[in-house]
Amino acid sequence: MTKPPLTLYLAAPRGFCAGVDRAIKIVEMALHKWGAPVFVRHEIVHNKVVVDTLREKGAVFVETLDQVPNDRPVIFSAHGVPKAVPAEARRRDMVFVDATCPLVSKVHIEAERHHANGLQMVMIGHAGHPETLGTMGQLPPGEVLLVETVDDVAGLEPRDADKLAFITQTTLSVDDTAHIVAALKARFPAIVGPHKEDICYATTNRQEAVKAMAPDCDAMLVVGAPNSSNSQRLVEVGTRAGCPYAQLVQRASDIDWRALDGIRSVGVTAGASAPEVLVNEVIDAFRARYDVTAQLVETAVETVEFKVPRVLREPA
Template sequence: MSGYTASEMTPSKTSTGESTLGADGRASKRVFLAAPRGFCAGVDRAIQIVEKSIERYGAPVYVRHEIVHNRHVVDRLSGLGAVFVAELSECPDDRPVVFSAHGVPKSVPRAAEARNLNFLDATCPLVSKVHVEAERHAKNGRHILLIGHTGHPEVIGTMGQLPEGDISLIETEEDARNFSPADPENLALVTQTTLSVDDTAGLIAILQERFPSIALPFKEDICYATTNRQAAVKAIAERCDLLLVIGSQKSSNSKRLVEVGAKGGADESMLISDADSLDWDRVDAAKTIGLSAGASAPEYLTNGVLAALRSRYDVTVEEVEVVKEKVVFRLPRQLLSA
């Protein structure tokens, strides 16, 4: 069972009593399946980069940090021949290295170039867009505020695009209210791509009230996949006794889905890694169950949870789709022929 729940964030509904029985004598469960869910275009691209690098160059291919935040994905790629390392110094000179989807500080590709390493950048294009925005604002003489979570790889990568001190991290409302800039008229704002849409809007409102001339992103930095998955969870949360979100404890977008579900009205909202981490006591007590998955969780994990539920209960599944996603990102040029 995951230790991450958000049930305390919303009041519980009145109990509806015992579960009804299905035709086969088993307890009936109604499952609302959120859509979109699971892999986004950036995650899919990053995984393909590792797979096609192994196909093109042979194993091993080194990957700096987890390519995406999901143990199942990392374990599968390890089985294909990927070697995951913490730092570039652990990579040999004669093997390719892939940078993770979260992005890296500029010092990392510089160090790779200095060693003549064959490196492939799997940074999500929407994260790269934030990097470009930050650099553009800095060239225009603006100090940059980055809304994000301390220590997250994406935040480390974005802050590493510019010299130390050029970007200030805003994590909480207190940070937003207390930040004291040297030049209040020359500020710009960027955000981590995997934040809560509603919480981020609150922070932006505070900053805009304090600094009316702050330059905002031309297009919202929170990525389409984060926005869509949160909207899908909001669409089902109020009907759920229990909302299950499949994802990793390291995954920012997955943990935000848990919080969005709790604030949206689910009696209980919790993060699970896969079917093996289901808390059956909580599932037994729920008549209506919501199911979603973070952007780095493969669809077979969702199928596994549904199969586990069907093995115990008479399950009716209703998919609730808020938007169809058609976004696809191109692979790096050196892999297109692989």
């Protein structure tokens, strides 16, 4: 039977960013240096396949330090942790490795600098997300006010409207954040912004690639996890940029083929914590059903690399 034709637009860049790549390497190098088990506080990155693969190698994922024996190393996830966590690890004389993405750490340093200058922080982020909790936890309670939407700005009650600064979660929608920043500046003209954009290069680049291909796509698939903020944002960006249907899938088995009935073009991208093997799995699933013509949509070339912590580069 003749397969129907399909144009498959492949976004570039997509998938692993430098921070995710570094975090996974940190767990693998820790297992090599100290042997199993190595404990990881929270999922190292938000992707089930990555977490399951590391678990098979000897990583144990926990949510609190209370679950970690004092004589085993613990790794803090790429999303960052509140200051109280490494402080507790030091108090217990634990060996720990911080896998916080350097671009998240940059936001932490920013918040501390503004706090030292007497400014109260406003954080644009998602309530309950590990990165938001980690960033807010860099300062004492009450020093960081959280806003998620433009409407939240109207309800802010800072100590002093003339002594404010704002920071953002690194994985937000660029366009949504711009609207919130505009609302903050309109209400608090003296508010201080980051020296350089907090939303990371990888989030921005993946959203730009989606915007470029969305108008040509009948449908779009974002390979990523439901708890991955940057993956969820790619679905939203694709829809807003003109794609009639966008779906988040963890892997090929999640594709809703009925929803794709009659399509002639599909865009495929992946969140920053989704491995390329899952993208290839999705491509193969389309090739099995369609006569596929693949087309790369490249909007940026990424060359960023982050070093792993020194403790892992030293012999055991």
